[in-house]
């Protein structure tokens with residue numbers, strides 16, 4: 187006899203396992219580590235290739251400072267000046283057979299309400315542009331927003347207003363990139379919080395996150 191487990195139950199179990207199990211044995215000093223144990227493998231060559239592409243497609247005069255392949259990297263390895271760390275999120279790979287989709291866009295961090303990141307090494311005298319990619323592969327009705335703010339999360343600014351993600355399953359849409367100027371007003375000790383937030387849909391997902399530096403501000 188074959189037993190079929192409902193899809194919603196699988197999803198629920200996955201979320202519980204990701205949030206409950208690692209918490210039992212994780213060192214309190216390393217709150218970001220639970221997801222690290224489940225990261226989807228990626229090669230250094232693949233990361234370097236994507237970084238090269240983003241560097242070549244940067245806004246005029248901009249330099250790629252940090253790139254994070256969500257789902258496969260907990261912390262960026264691009265350079266030491268600016269770094270991105272995912273603070274909480276469950277790695278997952280959409281089973282994509284779609285053409286023209288980068289492997290880094292099929293892998294995501296997801297969560298039930300938000301996926302927060304910490305950015306380190308920012309200077310209030312510099313200008314930056316944030317880029318990200320995301321995809322509602324299985325048409326989970328995902329609408330998301332992005333806020334940036336102080337490391338303690340008390341001061342926030344809306345960076346990307348609520349917007350529906352492209353869905354592949356029913357509309358054949360591919361992942362999209364978004365970019366926006368990063369406000370440094372709430373940077374404290376070089377740190378800023380960036381959070382992808384769920385507005386509607388199954389959960390919140392993000393495929394990639396990166397930062398270009400534009401040099402000194404006005």
Ligand SMILES: [Ca+2]
Pocket residue numbers: 255256257258289290291292293294392393394
């Ligand atoms: Ca990814």
